[in-house]
Amino acid sequence: MRSDFRARNHPAYWAFIMHRISGVGLAAFLPVHFWALGQALQGEAALDAFLRWSEQPLVKLSEIVLVLLLSAHMAGGARLLALEFLAWRDWEKSLLAAAAGVSIAAALGFALNLFF
Amino acid sequence: MSTLHVRIWRGGEEGSFQAFDVPRLESQTVLDVVTYIQRSLDPTLSYRFACRVGMCGSCAMTVNGRARWTCRTHVAKVATGGLLELAPLANLPVIKDLVADMTPFFDKWARARGRFQGTRTRKDDFARVSPDTEQRRLADAGIECIGCGVCYSSCDVVAWNPDYLGPAALNRAWTLLNDVRDADGRARLAAVAGDAGCHACHTHMNCTERCPKGLAPTASIAGLKRATALAALRGELAVTE
Numbered sequence: 001m002r003s004d005f006r007a008r009n010h011p012a013y014w015a016f017i018m019h020r021i022s023g024v025g026l027a028a029f030l031p032v033h034f035w036a037l038g039q040a041l042q043g044e045a046a047l048d049a050f051l052r053w054s055e056q057p058l059v060k061l062s063e064i065v066l067v068l069l070l071s072a073h074m075a076g077g078a079r080l081l082a083l084e085f086l087a088w089r090d091w092e093k094s095l096l097a098a099a100a101g102v103s104i105a106a107a108l109g110f111a112l113n114l115f116f
Numbered sequence: 117m118s119t120l121h122v123r124i125w126r127g128g129e130e131g132s133f134q135a136f137d138v139p140r141l142e143s144q145t146v147l148d149v150v151t152y153i154q155r156s157l158d159p160t161l162s163y164r165f166a167c168r169v170g171m172c173g174s175c176a177m178t179v180n181g182r183a184r185w186t187c188r189t190h191v192a193k194v195a196t197g198g199l200l201e202l203a204p205l206a207n208l209p210v211i212k213d214l215v216a217d218m219t220p221f222f223d224k225w226a227r228a229r230g231r232f233q234g235t236r237t238r239k240d241d242f243a244r245v246s247p248d249t250e251q252r253r254l255a256d257a258g259i260e261c262i263g264c265g266v267c268y269s270s271c272d273v274v275a276w277n278p279d280y281l282g283p284a285a286l287n288r289a290w291t292l293l294n295d296v297r298d299a300d301g302r303a304r305l306a307a308v309a310g311d312a313g314c315h316a317c318h319t320h321m322n323c324t325e326r327c328p329k330g331l332a333p334t335a336s337i338a339g340l341k342r343a344t345a346l347a348a349l350r351g352e353l354a355v356t357e
Contacts, residue, residue, distance in 0.1 A: 001125075001178075001203060001204060001205075001206045001207075001208075001210055001216075002206055002207075002275060003178065003181065003182075003183070003206040003207075003269070003270065003275075004181055005181075006180065006181025006182055007178075007181055007182050007206070007322065007326075008272070008320075008322065010321075010322075010325045012319075012320060012321035012324075012325060013320050013321070013322065013325075016318065016320050080319055083319055083334070083338060084319070084338045084342070085338075085342065092321070092324070092332075092334075
């Protein structure tokens with residue numbers, strides 16, 4: 001017999017889901033990132049054209065999501081390292097809250113910098 | 117008197133939920149509900165219990181989707197909307213109705229070398245272990261496990277890899293590893309360092325979240341990860357599996 005979502009509905013499991021989604025998302029983005037950098041191989045004009053295209057509002061907005069994925073994966077990874085390598089008992093949930101706070105703050109900081 | 121609507125798993129691996137209406141009483145536990153159904157409504161219902169006070173670990177079931185000890189779970193805490201759904205523990209074979217086969221669970225305690233291996237005899241004096249020492253403190257943190265199987269039933273890694281030793285067996289290995297009287301540490305580390313051992317844990321923390329005794333098997337597994345890695349670096353780890 002298998003358990004369903006009710007058995008998994010707690011903060012640490014949501015942290016796992018977020019870590020997995022951000023990891024897969026970043027892995028999927030990486031080839032696009034290298035392709036964009038690879039435009040420089042075709043000469044300065046090709047890269048500049050792509051960079052101009054990336055100035056569009058929708059692309060800029062998606063950059064915020066990218067920064068959120070990056071910061072969430074990094075903060076979540078730091079949380080896991082702390083859980084695995086440091087002695088711990090009672091501060092596990094605080095660590096989770098801190099990781100979530102850091103990643104959201106990083107994404108919001110990036111968004112503010114973008115618009116102001 | 118109000119009524120509690122209860123759905124209970126009937127059958128083995130294949131089966132279905134059967135509905136019962138049970139009188140709702142004050143301070144009623146989930147185990148009280150199951151006992152009422154068996155004694156007053158359907159004597160063919162199978163379930164397991166012994167101590168009724170949270171010591172023996174035999175009455176664990178899936179209550180409204182979560183593994184719980186039923187003797188110390190009040191209906192008021194879990195039956196939102198007057199509904200109770202009871203199933204056998206997940207990740208274990210079902211024998212009948214609410215009774216899961218605990219054999220794989222306890223076999224894994226043996227595979228993790230969960231048996232104390234002392235060096236003294238009854239003719240020797242008591243071993244004196246100060247409560248202040250770091251190892252005693254670490255062992256104490258995980259020692260209150262009652263073997264109910266709630267963590268094992270809640271663990272996704274067990275569901276993904278049926279060979280995975282699981283949180284309870286690994287927690288047991290960790291407490292013994294920190295028992296200064298035990299002489300089987302090296303073999304135990306080797307037993308928990310394989311593919312189905314501590315390094316398979318994904319730190320979902322389902323076990324720690326659900327343990328009715330408030331233990332943190334995730335912390336014990338993290339300790340084993342560090343201990344096995346250190347032993348491997350020192351060339352002291354001989355994994356045979």
